[in-house]
Amino acid sequence: MNSKAELSGRTIVLAVTGGVAAYKSAELARLLIKEGARVRVVMTEAAAHFIGAATFQAITGEPVWSDLWDARMPNGMAHIDLTRDAQLLLIAPATADCIAKLVQGRADDLLSTLCLARDATCALMVAPAMNRQMWEHPATARNMNTLRGDGAIVVGPAAGEQACGEVGLGRMVEPAELLDAVLAHFTPKTMAGRRVLITAGPTAEAIDPVRVVTNLSSGRMGYALACAAARAGAEVTLISGPTGLAKPFGVERVDVSSALSMHEAVLSRYAACDVFIAVAAVADYRPAAPSERKIKKSADKLSIDMVRNPDILADVAARADAPFCVGFAAESHDLDTYAQGKRAAKKLPLVVGNLVADGLGGEDNAVVLYDAEGRHPLVRAPKPVIARAILEHISRLLKD
Incomplete structure (x- = not known):
């Protein structure tokens, strides 16, 4: 491992939801690993329509989690144990549906339950990704304001051409930028206010x-x-x-x-x-x-x-x-x-x-x-x- 890796000793839970940008999450996982982090991947059912669990397992060397009732966790409580020794829960991409669930406090799958049950020492970072009209909808705007008010770190979205062919805000930021955001989160703020x-x-x-x-x-x-x-x-x-x-x-x-x-x-x-x-x-x-x-x-x-x-x-x-x-x-x-x-x-x-x-x-x-x-x-x-x-x-x- 790189002796200068900035995330050595850190555990990050990378959650992937059902958007086209899910393919970028594989590169994000690779970059986090390269910087020394231990990465656990949680996928929603919809995410599996865009990318396979085998990809993340190969990159991280860790099992991929998606079932709230997964028996591989010794006590059967993956929704609690997955973040107990993690310092960051990063949702990338975070769809409009995922964001709405977070704001409403729903707990109907592994990811939403995990977010509710995460330890206070595990920060939440969200990288929105959706169609530009979904991003501009008043409901999404309200949800994002609430999410920020609840303490989530929001990175993006970026503007550009989207998978649907439209152009505007809503693209997930690139993996390298998300890595920078993660590194910034863990960097002591010795220059704050300067x-x-x-x-x-x-x-x-x-x-x-x-x-x-x-x-x-x-x-x-x-x-x-x-x-x-x-x-x-x-x-x-x-x-x-x-x-x-x-x-x-x-x-x-x-x-x-x-x-x-x-x-x-x-x-x-x-x-x-x-x-x-x-x-x-x-x-x-x-x-x-x-x-x-x-x-x-x-x-x-x-x-x-x-x-x-x-x-x-x-x-x-x-x-x-x-x-x-x-x-x-x-x-x-x-x-x-x-x-x-x-x-x-x-x-x-x-x-x-x-x-x-x-x-x-x-x-x-x-x-x-x-x-x-x-x-x-x-x-x-x-x-x-x-x-x-x-x-x-x-x-x-x-x-x-």
Whole structure:
């Protein structure tokens, strides 16, 4: 098992009801297992019309439960025992009928009885999935308000094309997003109440309509920090240069391209934030006069005049109303000298430094944290792990 799995030691009951989205639940079960969780699957009778129990048994290595009177449980009380050592009951997909049963407190099958009998330490998370008109119906709206009021965590639904051919709200959110919601539920809320602004990715400086000056930043570190901050309870805005990465769950993303557009986006938002983390690999220079037409290949050499881009982090950190500012220093050599110099020159409480050979563009990283107390090296690890460690350090500094 992955030694860094975030759900190790957790037991999750995954309940599957009768909707087309039931096929996504198999992938969700796989993702939960990959993160170290023990997964028990409960299926309604209707769910079996869309996916077989053998699929879930193969993925989880656990028997699948569907009968209220199942004799496999030693005392015959599956509706009580299945959640006694579980920390989360996740219903995905949750149909309109299932949601109505939850609100009414009905107990006419294993799942509805299980929900009523679940221990108070076992949270309930629901991922609605239904036709858009069913979702928009006043009865469903009333039921959802009651369900939230009863303490259920509701994730989704998403908008898009539905199995019936209609388009609108009602799709079950994707398994990866549900995994993020589960991980967020179990993450200590060390950043609760904080508003965090993060820049990520490279910038692209136009040479002509088809060519740009850019760099090898993948954006993974900034996205990992945005994800970690959101899971820790922060309200996160991510200003992103061009990347191929999906928006982290629960994060507002603002897409930009050039250093100037990123500078503008940051300056219009920093005052509303408590923490600013400048992770983006912003181009130091840009072409002075980008060509309006594609430059044709003619001479053997091409010279481009470059002008300096604004220093986004320095501009924010120098302001009287500056938030807690964190800088990143990616260096090819002399990391301690340059990172400490950057922290002193910009008067930053924290700089995260790394050698480009250790992490630029990759999935892993090895970084050193520089603050007023000195240097704090973090061992090489996947960027999500590094991001959590950085957020923990920031949380401690904010308390001092």
